[in-house]
Amino acid sequence: MLDQTEGFVTEDGRKIGPVVMEMKNITLRFGGVVAIKDISFDIREGEIRAIIGPNGAGKSSMLNVISGFYHPQEGEVWYKGAKRPAMKPYQVARQGIARTFQNIALFEGMSVLDNVMTGRFRQMTSGFWAQALWKGPAEREEIANREAVERIIDFLEIQHIRKTPVGRLPYGLKKRVELARALAAEPSILLLDEPMAGMNVEEKEDMSRFILDVNDEFGTTIALIEHDMGVVMDLSDRVVVMDYGKKIGDGTPDEVRNNQDVIDAYLGVAHD
Amino acid sequence: MLYREAGDFKTSYVADSQTFPIKFDRYRYYAVLIIGFAFIPFVINDYWVNAIFLPFLIYSIAAIGLNILTGYCGQVSLGTGGFMAVGAYACYKLMTAFPEVSILIHVLLAGGITAGVGVLFGLPSLRIKGFYLAVATLAAQFFLVWLFNRVPWFYNYSASGQINAPERTMFGVPVTGPETAAWAAYLFCLVLTVFCALIARNLTRGMMGRKWMAIRDMDIAAEIIGVNPLMAKLSAFAVSSFFVGVAGALFFAVYLGAVEVGEAFGITKSFLVLFMVIIGGLGSIFGSFAGAAFLVLLPVVLKLVGVDLLGWPTDLVAHLQLIIVGALIVLFLIVEPHGLAQLWRVAKEKLRLWPFPH
Ligand SMILES: Nc1ncnc2c1ncn2[C@@H]1O[C@H](COP(=O)(O)OP(=O)(O)OP(=O)(O)O)[C@@H](O)[C@H]1O
Ligand SMILES: [Mg+2]
Numbered sequence: 117m118l119d120q121t122e123g124f125v126t127e128d129g130r131k132i133g134p135v136v137m138e139m140k141n142i143t144l145r146f147g148g149v150v151a152i153k154d155i156s157f158d159i160r161e162g163e164i165r166a167i168i169g170p171n172g173a174g175k176s177s178m179l180n181v182i183s184g185f186y187h188p189q190e191g192e193v194w195y196k197g198a199k200r201p202a203m204k205p206y207q208v209a210r211q212g213i214a215r216t217f218q219n220i221a222l223f224e225g226m227s228v229l230d231n232v233m234t235g236r237f238r239q240m241t242s243g244f245w246a247q248a249l250w251k252g253p254a255e256r257e258e259i260a261n262r263e264a265v266e267r268i269i270d271f272l273e274i275q276h277i278r279k280t281p282v283g284r285l286p287y288g289l290k291k292r293v294e295l296a297r298a299l300a301a302e303p304s305i306l307l308l309d310e311p312m313a314g315m316n317v318e319e320k321e322d323m324s325r326f327i328l329d330v331n332d333e334f335g336t337t338i339a340l341i342e343h344d345m346g347v348v349m350d351l352s353d354r355v356v357v358m359d360y361g362k363k364i365g366d367g368t369p370d371e372v373r374n375n376q377d378v379i380d381a382y383l384g385v386a387h388d
Numbered sequence: 389m390l391y392r393e394a395g396d397f398k399t400s401y402v403a404d405s406q407t408f409p410i411k412f413d414r415y416r417y418y419a420v421l422i423i424g425f426a427f428i429p430f431v432i433n434d435y436w437v438n439a440i441f442l443p444f445l446i447y448s449i450a451a452i453g454l455n456i457l458t459g460y461c462g463q464v465s466l467g468t469g470g471f472m473a474v475g476a477y478a479c480y481k482l483m484t485a486f487p488e489v490s491i492l493i494h495v496l497l498a499g500g501i502t503a504g505v506g507v508l509f510g511l512p513s514l515r516i517k518g519f520y521l522a523v524a525t526l527a528a529q530f531f532l533v534w535l536f537n538r539v540p541w542f543y544n545y546s547a548s549g550q551i552n553a554p555e556r557t558m559f560g561v562p563v564t565g566p567e568t569a570a571w572a573a574y575l576f577c578l579v580l581t582v583f584c585a586l587i588a589r590n591l592t593r594g595m596m597g598r599k600w601m602a603i604r605d606m607d608i609a610a611e612i613i614g615v616n617p618l619m620a621k622l623s624a625f626a627v628s629s630f631f632v633g634v635a636g637a638l639f640f641a642v643y644l645g646a647v648e649v650g651e652a653f654g655i656t657k658s659f660l661v662l663f664m665v666i667i668g669g670l671g672s673i674f675g676s677f678a679g680a681a682f683l684v685l686l687p688v689v690l691k692l693v694g695v696d697l698l699g700w701p702t703d704l705v706a707h708l709q710l711i712i713v714g715a716l717i718v719l720f721l722i723v724e725p726h727g728l729a730q731l732w733r734v735a736k737e738k739l740r741l742w743p744f745p746h
Pocket of ligand 1: 150172
């Protein structure tokens with residue numbers, strides 16, 4: 117068992133930090149449906165942590181628990197060394213946890229730029245009157261944050277559409293704008309729910325590159341759900357495998373790939 | 389001079405987030421301001437002020453207010469008339485209780501009081517949405533009108549149940565009361581309209597506006613990425629009601645001078661302002677002006693053309709007006725929810741590329 121408070125270096129030389137988030141014995145029920153059954157796992161600073169599993173396994177529900185959107189009936193969420201009290205989603209976001217959604221959740225009536233700027237709520241704190249009079253601090257803040265947002269827009273190569281209303285964009289670009297909005301918050305943990313779903317090979321390669329670059333350049337911790345095994349094995353440092361709300365595997369991609377339970381789940385061996 | 393962006397490069401983000409990024413638009417805006425402040429006051433008479441300019445300016449403020457709530461924040465309201473009444477009665481009570489204080493301050497305070505009332509009636513929006521919220525604001529509309537009718541304290545126990553605006557001056561010139569000159573009333577309203585429009589513009593292009601629009605477009609996503617829905621919705625109710633309250637105060641004190649609440653601020657007023665916002669364009673400050681101008685001018689133009697020029701009977705023209713407005717509402721709701729403002733934007737887009745559309 118690895119030490120919780122210390123980092124380590126992986127075989128391919130990536131530095132992984134101490135545990136930043138820990139899920140302890142999480143159980144989540146919707147009426148009679150048990151979406152998550154007594155699951156524990158941790159996320160370490162600077163790593164790319166994948167959550168995989170067949171449809172309906174409870175992956176998105178787990179992300180929603182981390183986001184504070186679902187409140188588990190049992191279990192605890194620990195963040196940065198402290199037990200997290202029950203929180204509203206916006207409070208969780210303000211602690212530095214940003215995310216994207218399985219079914220894109222952008223603000224369709226707003227431009228790409230405004231969508232991404234909305235992600236800067238943590239950095240933009242000037243008061244009501246300053247904003248109303250658009251003087252001094254509010255304007256300076258807007259400019260400074262606009263610069264930061266433009267860097268993210270350049271980074272994700274969406275300069276050409278910055279003034280376009282999001283509703284008019286094709287699917288692949290929307291996914292990218294959503295990532296930009298999440299990045300704009302400069303999160304400590306980035307949650308990505310199937311960032312490559314519905315993309316063609318080329319778009320998937322682009323997206324994989326962006327995810328690796330984000331992790332590399334900003335040191336952002338990333339937890340992602342993905343169905344494409346090739347992508348998961350390439351990107352992630354450690355993988356949690358879920359099936360029917362239970363955790364059936366947890367470890368490096370190689371360990372998980374050779375785990376019999378995981379193989380059974382993916383080959384569709386009948387459950388008892 | 390061509391209408392172009394080319395050669396008008398933005399070298400800073402300050403320049404890019406200006407209200408009018410294209411030079412030509414900026415000049416036109418300054419021209420409108422100069423004409424509004426330095427030319428019109430010298431040429432207008434009572435008829436033009438009362439038939440067009442005062443209602444246009446005052447409804448513009450109300451439409452901006454409703455547009456912030458409905459167009460930007462996505463919260464439907466049918467209570468605009470009621471909130472205008474709050475502004476009017478607050479202004480009346482302040483004017484009569486503190487006669488020595490400037491009318492300008494009373495009007496702004498009336499807006500502030502309306503903002504408070506707006507927040508109160510906005511509380512249900514945290515639980516209910518869409519149609520149900522519209523019904524709740526409709527209830528507010530009827531309740532407020534009933535309240536101002538029934539509680540004599542609001543109309544200072546006057547026998548008629550009406551409220552009358554006493555004479556108040558700015559720099560020694562009367563702006564309310566029967567002695568008011570047309571130009572003085574006009575200028576007073578113009579200053580407040582420009583002030584409100586600037587505030588609204590600044591708020592909507594900053595973080596506040598983005599939070600409102602985020603709530604409008606997808607409230608759950610907005611909350612998960614960090615927007616506090618309580619603060620966003622209530623601030624929209626507060627700001628919106630402030631403008632509507634200022635409009636109500638001006639409507640009573642400067643425009644009508646005497647008000648019977650059910651008549652001046654009934655449900656028809658709520659619909660009128662809502663129609664202005666829909667025709668002008670949801671989510672656009674310019675559209676609020678366009679919608680107000682359109683619905684203020686329509687009856688005047690119809691009367692001019694229909695009754696005076698063509699000699700049609702008055703009631704026919706009145707019906708024609710209803711038909712036109714109704715048809716336009718349906719048309720805009722189905723074809724172009726962003727209203728006149730969007731038509732204007734599309735026209736400009738075409739003009740920018742003209743004469744080579746590809
Ligand atoms: N809000 C909800 N109300 C009721 N049941 C829910 C709710 N959200 C999820 N569930 C149920 O919880 C289980 C897990 O769903 P979840 O969306 O987490 O799966 P998933 O692993 O993300 O699947 P997919 O790969 O299809 O996205 C499913 O049986 C689902 O029907
Ligand atoms: Mg899912």
